[in-house]
Amino acid sequence: MIKFKINSEFITLGQFLKANSYIGSGGEAKFFLLENDVFVNREKRTERGKKLYNGDQVSYGKDEYLIVYDKKASS
Structure with missing residues (x-):
């Protein structure tokens, strides 16, 4: 898993x-989220404005x- x-x-x-x-x-x-399976905390998400907080897990394909x-951290 990548931090x-x-x-x-x-x-x-x-x-x-x-x-x-x-x-x-x-x-x-x-469009990316409508055409690809992106998961946040094991739930498929399609909202580009979904807020990701400390401890959340995001996965796309083999990347976690x-x-x-x-x-x-630099932004």
Whole structure:
């Protein structure tokens, strides 16, 4: 599992997808989530604005991430 560090209370699913280069822009998030199976805490999600908090798990394909709050992390 890959640790994905955030330096704020939360990050949206759309921001997460962009930060991990699954999409090129925030506008692509809606279509990406409709066409691909992305899971947050083992539940399929299609909302690009879904808030991800410390301890949440995100998976797409074989990639699995753990959201970790780190106030020193760069955004």
